[in-house]
Amino acid sequence: MPRTKTSGGPTVAQAFAALQTALRTTTPLCEGDSRFTSDTSDPAPLKAVCGACPLLPQCRALAIANPAGRVFGVIGGLVCRSEPRTRQSALTR
Structure with missing residues (x-):
């Protein structure tokens, strides 16, 4: 798993x-x-x-720290969609 840090958040x-x-x-x-x-x-x-889940803070922190870790779906209340050509993912609220 990458250990890079995102702007002030956890690795x-x-x-x-x-x-x-x-x-x-x-x-x-x-x-x-x-x-x-x-x-x-x-x-x-x-x-x-997700909004009602007691694990929302932990799931969201992981989604933000590793946006490339999800190709598509919902994690931590964030929606991740990938662009088929580039396979780059984008998280949205």
Whole structure:
């Protein structure tokens, strides 16, 4: 995992470690819901699930620290879509 730091936030390794620690005691509301990794699902209801999840801060920190780690889907209440030609991903709220 890259250890680069994004503007003032945690490194990818730090964000991943924080999420893993939180997952030991808390189940995310998205567990088992394949819509979160689908590029065809409407993101609005998924973002609402994220907003109610106790793991939102950890998921969002990881998504921001490692935007290239998601090709498409919703993580931490952020929507990630990739451009097929360049495979560059973009996070949006």
